[in-house]
Amino acid sequence: MSEQKSTRPQVPEGKSRYVVTRQMKANEKGFVGYETVWESFQKEVPYETPKRP
Numbered sequence: 001m002s003e004q005k006s007t008r009p010q011v012p013e014g015k016s017r018y019v020v021t022r023q024m025k026a027n028e029k030g031f032v033g034y035e036t037v038w039e040s041f042q043k044e045v046p047y048e049t050p051k052r053p
Contacts, residue, residue, distance in 0.1 A: 008032045
């Protein structure tokens with residue numbers, strides 16, 4: 001049987017409407033992780049107290 005390769009292929013950066021996914025470097029055990037960056041869906045507005053009637 002064939003053994004698994006010790007290195008992983010480089011994956012291109014994944015882009016979506018609100019998400020960007022990047023491949024991280026392998027750690028000492030050979031684990032390759034992925035970093036996910038989310039863009040905000042909503043605009044945040046500071047709270048203002050309402051005027052009294």
